[in-house]
Amino acid sequence: MGEGSESRSRRKPVRPGRPVLCRCVVGKPRATCFKPEGVSPSRLKDVVITLDELEAIRLADKLGLYHAEAAGLMKVSRQTFGRILDSAHRKVALALVEGHSICIEGGHIQPQDPNGEPDEPGICVCLHCGTEIPHHNGTPCRTLDCPDCGRPMVRRGRCSSID
Known part of the structure; x- marks a missing residue:
């Protein structure tokens, strides 16, 4: 080996x-x-x-x-x-x-x-360059490409390292 x-x-x-x-x-x-x-x-x-x-x-x-x-x-x-x-x-x-x-x-x-409501910040974020865009209900952030670098976006506060 x-x-x-x-x-x-x-x-x-x-x-x-x-x-x-x-x-x-x-x-x-x-x-x-x-x-x-x-x-x-x-x-x-x-x-x-x-x-x-x-x-x-x-x-x-x-x-x-x-x-x-x-x-x-x-x-x-x-x-x-x-x-x-x-x-x-x-x-x-x-x-x-x-x-x-x-x-x-x-x-x-x-x-x-504690009241059971998810923390929904309403922002899509690029984990690569940090670009933020407003979230539009009905369109998952992961289906959007970053306008600056072209990489996939994620929803702020959801399974990301961005807080």
């Missing part, structure tokens, strides 16, 4: 099939990192829990909702909710057993206010 095959095996695999949809998340966490006491910073490893995984823990474990009801609130299928929750539980267990810190960040989320 040469160098090329080694670098290919380290790349993040391309996920075939349907794209990951946004998950509705209510609010932001008050704290974003939890560190165990008695572990030196040089030996401390991080476990990253995404915001959608935290939301699944909140709905299922804190509020005690059934998976079907919680999945409806997050706007995902019950099976997807179960996978998100299972991933979150495994990460928390790993951090607790191994003495790792837990950091909360990222995820494919759509912010939602």
